Amino acid sequence: xxxxxxxxxxxxxxxxxxxxxxxxxxxxxxxxxxxxxxxxxxxxxxxxxxxxxxxxxxxxxxxxxxxxxxxxxxxxxxxxxxxxxxxxxxxxxxxxxxxxxxxxxxxxxxxxxxxxxxxxxxxxxxxxxxxxxxxxxxxxxxxxxxxxxxxxxxxxxxxxxxxxxxxxxxxxxxxxxxxxxxxxxxxxxxxxxxxxxxxxxxxxxxxxxxxxxxxxxxxxxxxxxxxxxxxxxxxxxxxxxxxxxxxxxxxxxxxxxxxxxxxxxxxxxxxxxxxxxxxxxxxxxxxxxxxxxxxxxxxxxxxxxxxxxxxxxxxxxxxxxxxxxxxxxxxx
Ligand code: NAD
Ligand code: LMR
Numbered sequence: 204x205x206x207x208x209x210x211x212x213x214x215x216x217x218x219x220x221x222x223x224x225x226x227x228x229x230x231x232x233x234x235x236x237x238x239x240x241x242x243x244x245x246x247x248x249x250x251x252x253x254x255x256x257x258x259x260x261x262x263x264x265x266x267x268x269x270x271x272x273x274x275x276x277x278x279x280x281x282x283x284x285x286x287x288x289x290x291x292x293x294x295x296x297x298x299x300x301x302x303x304x305x306x307x308x309x310x311x312x313x314x315x316x317x318x319x320x321x322x323x324x325x326x327x328x329x330x331x332x333x334x335x336x337x338x339x340x341x342x343x344x345x346x347x348x349x350x351x352x353x354x355x356x357x358x359x360x361x362x363x364x365x366x367x368x369x370x371x372x373x374x375x376x377x378x379x380x381x382x383x384x385x386x387x388x389x390x391x392x393x394x395x396x397x398x399x400x401x402x403x404x405x406x407x408x409x410x411x412x413x414x415x416x417x418x419x420x421x422x423x424x425x426x427x428x429x430x431x432x433x434x435x436x437x438x439x440x441x442x443x444x445x446x447x448x449x450x451x452x453x454x455x456x457x458x459x460x461x462x463x464x465x466x467x468x469x470x471x472x473x474x475x476x477x478x479x480x481x482x483x484x485x486x487x488x489x490x491x492x493x494x495x496x497x498x499x500x501x502x503x504x505x506x507x508x509x510x511x512x513x514x515x516x517x518x519x520x521x522x523x524x525x526x527x528x529x530x531x532x533x534x535x
Contacts, residue, residue, distance in 0.1 A: 208239035208270040212285040215292030216244030217253040219444060223451035225257060229266035233455040234462060241271040245281035245292060278319035285324045289454055293334030306336055307533035313340040314534060317347035331457055332358040333450060337391045338474050338488040339526040358474030360490035362453035363387040366434045367397040370427055375416055381405040386492045387472035389519025396515035397431040399423055401506055465494045470503050481508060481516060487523045
């Protein structure tokens with residue numbers, strides 16, 4: 204029997220990530236090839252005409268899974284009844300700007316959209332915040348939408364996770380799909396810690412640790428980490444625009460694994476609220492290794508954290524604590 208359509212909100216849908224993301228959702232990349240969807244697209248009034256253009260293109264593409272399109276500049280209309288909310292709308296970082304520069308512009312948006320979601324979205328709506336500062340926007344959304352379960356509010360660090368997989372795959376000349384269990388700890392920023400201590404590669408002789416195959420701890424502990432940390436800035440420098448197709452694709456990976464589950468023996472990175480695991484301050488939205496089953500994520504427990512890693516986990520937690528303070532000062 205055909206499934207009922209799910210309503211998927213994309214905010215900032217007239218922007219460049221939105222333009223890459225909505226066709227992926229309409230093709231079933233996010234929720235599966237047998238899951239019909241109704242797209243809800245929100246943007247601000249100056250972008251209304253462009254948003255209508257995106258709607259026209261969605262109609263023209265005649266996606267079989269797409270059962271309806273709501274294109275609106277009204278947050279209440281856009282949020283009503285949505286099952287999944289992908290929050291892309293906001294002010295992007297431009298060349299030379301630090302993420303903190305965009306903080307005040309974005310936290311006030313996330314405070315007001317929190318109430319629209321809380322009042323009008325489906326009660327079990329799953330929220331993914333993409334717009335930067337992603338972790339702190341998600342934290343503001345969580346704090347100003349207290350009736351949405353905190354487990355349902357997440358932010359995107361899957362792009363960083365995928366970037367780490369990509370770097371290892373290039374270094375070892377192996378298929379990216381054979382690399383697994385990298386971890387992004389912390390903030391979606393240059394303090395994030397891409398950790399390969401538990402990562403493996405599938406080889407003909409079975410799974411082997413990435414460290415054993417790379418045989419270059421100096422590279423893994425320095426250049427690999429900074430390349431992943433700085434990849435967003437490198438893309439901005441090259442394109443004069445922030446990443447879009449990789450962000451859209453990673454947003455689909457995040458929701459698909461959350462809803463459909465992670466594969467046996469592997470985990471992914473998601474920005475989720477901290478319960479104090481790995482001595483990360485409780486209540487921050489922090490990227491952890493998670494497995495997903497039955498639509499719920501669980502932080503992977505019991506991984507060994509060496510001194511090198513401990514310092515890096517603490518540094519990115521410290522930045523998130525400072526961002527939280529700054530966010531609240533922007534709101535007052
Ligand atoms: P963009 O400027 O092309 O698009 C943003 C869109 O948001 C615009 O259409 C704008 O009109 C709209 N918008 C602004 N305020 C809004 C509001 N209050 N409600 C709804 N829509 C609103 O930017 P982009 O390149 O699509 O990037 C979007 C965000 O994603 C940025 O914050 C960027 O830094 C972030 N980003 C995050 C990641 C990640 O991995 N977490 C990766 C890439 C980009
Ligand atoms: C990215 O990681 O590509 C984006 O978050 C852009 C940025 O602001 O770093």
